[in-house]
Amino acid sequence: MSNNLLKGKRGVIFGALDDQSIAWKVAERCVEEGADIVLTNAPVAMRFGKIQELGKKLNAEIIPADATSMEDLENLFSKSMEVLGGPLDFVLHSIGMSLNVRKKREYTDVNYDWMHKTFDISAISFHRVMQTLMKLDAMNEWGSITALTYIAAQRTFPDYNEMAESKALLESFARSFGYHYGEKKKVRVNTISQSPTMTTAGSGIKGFQEFFDYAHNMSPLGNATADDCANYCVLTFSDLSRMVTMQNLYHDGGFSNMGMNPKVLE
Numbered sequence: 001m002s003n004n005l006l007k008g009k010r011g012v013i014f015g016a017l018d019d020q021s022i023a024w025k026v027a028e029r030c031v032e033e034g035a036d037i038v039l040t041n042a043p044v045a046m047r048f049g050k051i052q053e054l055g056k057k058l059n060a061e062i063i064p065a066d067a068t069s070m071e072d073l074e075n076l077f078s079k080s081m082e083v084l085g086g087p088l089d090f091v092l093h094s095i096g097m098s099l100n101v102r103k104k105r106e107y108t109d110v111n112y113d114w115m116h117k118t119f120d121i122s123a124i125s126f127h128r129v130m131q132t133l134m135k136l137d138a139m140n141e142w143g144s145i146t147a148l149t150y151i152a153a154q155r156t157f158p159d160y161n162e163m164a165e166s167k168a169l170l171e172s173f174a175r176s177f178g179y180h181y182g183e184k185k186k187v188r189v190n191t192i193s194q195s196p197t198m199t200t201a202g203s204g205i206k207g208f209q210e211f212f213d214y215a216h217n218m219s220p221l222g223n224a225t226a227d228d229c230a231n232y233c234v235l236t237f238s239d240l241s242r243m244v245t246m247q248n249l250y251h252d253g254g255f256s257n258m259g260m261n262p263k264v265l266e
């Protein structure tokens, strides 16, 4: 269903790896709502993922970029403006990867080189993206930048490991950069705190299926799906949310405000 909420808008979407990726669904919904988009992902994801398939389907250009490389980001946003015909109206940061989780290192025994790399990929990349956009003056006034996060930034979820701190940092960048970008160009910056979702990044977390079920039972509306998340991203990119900035927006079926749901005890 389309309401042309993004008609005439141009955007760049990071992080579509395969059709389970949240970014994949967001890309589909943005195009459905009338946007012109560029897709991007790390060069290595070009080989292992299915992003080419999505590019063909949506008639969207794909420009590879490692989100930890300033050179790649400059190239990405300069080329995106050329391809799309002008500055951008929205950007989705949908990037997360933990080396210690991937290599099964416990939180109390992490490798710090890997932890640095995790922070760079999962959080500092968000600052890099915004700094590059600002330097290139690549965003239109009232544009919107959204990143995806998780409630482990506020509460303890032991198996989420160093991703908890990554998300806390990511959310803080949204507030701090949101101030600067708002003052300078009325650009809005928010994070969406999404329910557990069955994706490559999500299912890499230990005991994810049990945890997914727990969150689903705890939330009065159940877990929000990737498709629901795509709808919410469209809202944050649209003019309907033009005065919302520097916020962490919970999109979790109510999970974040629950103490106990008797369903969980049954």
Ligand SMILES: NC(=O)c1ccc[n+]([C@@H]2O[C@H](COP(=O)([O-])OP(=O)(O)OC[C@H]3O[C@@H](n4cnc5c(N)ncnc54)[C@H](O)[C@@H]3O)[C@@H](O)[C@H]2O)c1
Pocket: 014, 015, 016, 017, 018, 020, 021, 022, 023, 041, 042, 045, 065, 066, 067, 068, 093, 094, 095, 096, 097, 121, 148, 149, 150, 193, 194, 195, 196, 197, 198, 199, 200, 201, 202, 203
């Ligand atoms: N799946 C969940 O349960 C869940 C819940 C809340 C928030 N999130 C967040 O949603 C976002 C998207 O994750 P997803 O669940 O769709 O999984 P996903 O694995 O499909 O997406 C993660 C993406 O990050 C990309 N990436 C990794 N390193 C990169 C780099 N150096 N440069 C550019 N891109 C890089 C990957 O290629 C991949 O496309 C992440 O920020 C994740 O933390 C996920």
